[in-house]
Amino acid sequence: MAFSDSDISREARVHVGGGEYEGPHAGGGAVHLTVTGQESLRRAEALLADIPGGVEKAVRSAMARAASRLKAQSSKAVKERYDIKAANIREAENAKISYSYQNGVQATVTFAGWRIPLYRFGGASPSTPTKDTSGRGPAMIGTLSGGKGKWKLLYPSIPAHGHVLKSTSPTLFQHAFVARMKNGHVGIYERTGGMTSNDKDEIEELFGPSVPQMLGSREVEERLSREAMEKFEERLDHEINAILNGWRL
Secondary structure, eight states, rough: OOOGGEEEGGEEEEEEEETEEOOOOEEEEEEEEEOHHHHHHHHHHHTTTTSSTHHHHHHHHHHHHHHHHHHHHHHHHHHHHBBOHHHHHHHHHHHEEEEEEEBBBBEEEEEEOOOOOOGBBTTSSSSSSOOOOTOEEEEEEOOOSSOOOOOEEOOOOEEEEEOOBBSOOOETTTTTTEEEESSOOOEEEEEEEOOOTSSSSEEEEEEEOOHHHHOSSHHHHHHHHHHHHHHHHHHHHHHHHHHHTTTTO
């Protein structure tokens, strides 16, 4: 499954005081990518039969390299389709690596993580919170005793643009704006038209997909697993030779 610009989500961020808003974020689930190799294990066992612990040492080292390769290639796979920097992928990917070779060689990388703010994808604009100073408009600010608010003339925010795919142009979100929260978080937001319990405008932040969602196609999983398996085969031969020559004892 591939995600598109139509999958941009709007999620309410609740006012929690001090001008700050938080949650909820939609979790993206997990993608499990596994490297296996029965033939590789049998070859290592045959060549290292006379060296105690040699098979485990060779296999674990080779699996670690294969898993690292798989993790690195995942960022590359995401960037092929989605307009996002590697640094923003790494920050959100939350990858965990586990190993086993009891029933064949297995190295599993599990990806989990939250949906990524739309502001962190390429094409997001303006780059900082920006007001349209061409003219001011009336806005209701807060509420007073008796349930009445106060009208003020304010400069509106410049409408925001954003997208997630490289193949599309950034979309104008006419009623969205770039804002910085008191905790320093910058994002693209929309007002819902509702009010929070603290009598503040309720707002929603716009999000793109999570790293697991962007990786969650069978085609991508198979390609990444195949590349990792090739790395495992390459490194296992190297580790076997190193042990046989006394370099890894």
